[in-house]
Amino acid sequence: MNDSRCYSLGLTRQRARNATAPAADNQVNWNxxxxxxxxxxxxxxCSQIGVHSLKSRAPCIYKTxxxxxxxxxxxxxGNPQNCTYPAAQLNTAGAVAYSSDQDLSKEMSVFGEPHKDEHNASGGLSGAYGVYYELDGMKFANFSGLQxxxxxxxxxPPSxxxxxxxxxxxxxxxPPTxxxxxTFCLQVAPWPDGKPLVLPSELIRPVHQTARTKETLECSQSTFTADGGNLMDPEALANFVCRSTVQVLHYLISQLPIDWDVHFDPSTIxxxxxxxxxxxxxxxxxxPAxxxxRLFNIFEQPIQRNGWNIAVKWPSL
Structure with missing residues (x-):
């Protein structure tokens, strides 16, 4: 293993599409x-250690x-309290002789030399295990990658x-900027067409939400929210749109592991x-329907009508 490599472990961003998702190597592979x-x-x-380090040494930064x-x-x-390290990378470096002047530039290009991470967020901090100090135990350092x-x-050891x-x-x-x-898009879940459901930055960043107005939302095709107002009663249209969001919520939640039993009450929402x-x-x-x-199963329930047993199919919630 006497060489150096880098492995992305956390979230990664496809620069061309500005889409963020778990690293490709983390895709489910039963093998x-x-x-x-x-x-x-x-x-x-590592995120647990990083969060503990930041909370204990810079609590104001962590709270912000x-x-x-x-x-x-x-x-x-990783850790549910991790609010500042959405990306992670594992670097491996093979050992060299004590007198060697070898650096990591051959294996890691510019990132193996003294450099600045210009795509890091100015308000965040990077955390590292193992920089310029003696590796005599688990150590963690918070620093600005912009430096x-x-x-x-x-x-x-010598000799x-x-x-x-x-x-x-x-x-x-x-912390990628x-x-x-x-200012990124999130690939939240698979959509029925086999492509990812992408949550755009306009739905994520608060400044976009405050600047958004109805007049700026345009679509080349007809939609219910924009074009259904003259065909439906306002309350009926509002109920339809809100129920549509519940259907989307159900679709997303149903893709989580079944044994988590994540569910909700549509009427309460x-x-x-x-x-x-x-x-x-x-x-x-x-x-109520x-x-x-939860899984939307169909089961048969017999109903008696005029002396006849009729099998009626109902959705099982």
Whole structure:
């Protein structure tokens, strides 16, 4: 293992599409369950240490980042309290002789030399295990990646031969600008057409929401929200649109692991949504037959009518 490599462990961004999702190597592959579990354990452990370090040493910075992450619904990598490190990278560096002047530029290009991470968010901090200090235990450092930094391969003790198995593993937690600033798109889940459901930045970043007006929303094709107002009663249209969001919510939740049993009450959600009717705040209508996040099964229930047993199919919620 006497060489150097880099592995993305957390969230990655496709620059051309500005779309963010878990690293491609983390896609479900039933032939590599151990690898996925290992990645998850590394990310969870390192993010937990990083969060503890930031909260204990810079609590004001942590609180500010945590508030902002709540506003934007930032995906929290690893530890649920992780509000500042949405990306992670594992670097491996093979050991060299004590007197060697070798750096990491051959294996890691510019990132193996003293460099600045210009795509890091100015308000966030990077965290690293193993920089310029003696590796005599688990150590973590918070620093701004916008400042020049770098690393070297691990060096063998003086007058000792380099062991072929000797290597240093460094975990880098860092805050990409697009993720912390909300100027990215999120690939949330598979859509029925086999493509990802993409949540655009206009739905993520607060500044976009405050600047959005109805007049700026245009579509080349007819839609219910824009074009159905003259064909439907206002309350009926509002109920239809709100129930449509419940259907989308059900579709997304139903893709989570079944044993988590994530579910909701559609009527409670709709009741919390209100509209003005004759000056009064009126809730959307209850939807007892609506989906609730659980599997939507069909079962037969016999009903007697005029002495006959009739099998009627009902949705099982």
């Amino acid at each position: 590599d369950t151990n690898g996925r579990e290992l990645r998850g354990n590394i990310v969870w452990t 980042l945590d508030n902002y992450a709540e506003v934007m619904n930032l995906p929290r990598l 020049k930094h770098g690393g070297t391969p691990p060096r063998a 000792q031969q380099v062991k072929p198995w000797a290597a240093c593993l460094s975990i880098i937690l860092y 697009e993720l912390l600033n909300g 709709l009741e919390s949504i209100k509209m003005k009717i004759d000056g009064d705040n009126v809730s959307m209508r209850a939807w 609506g989906p609730n996040g």
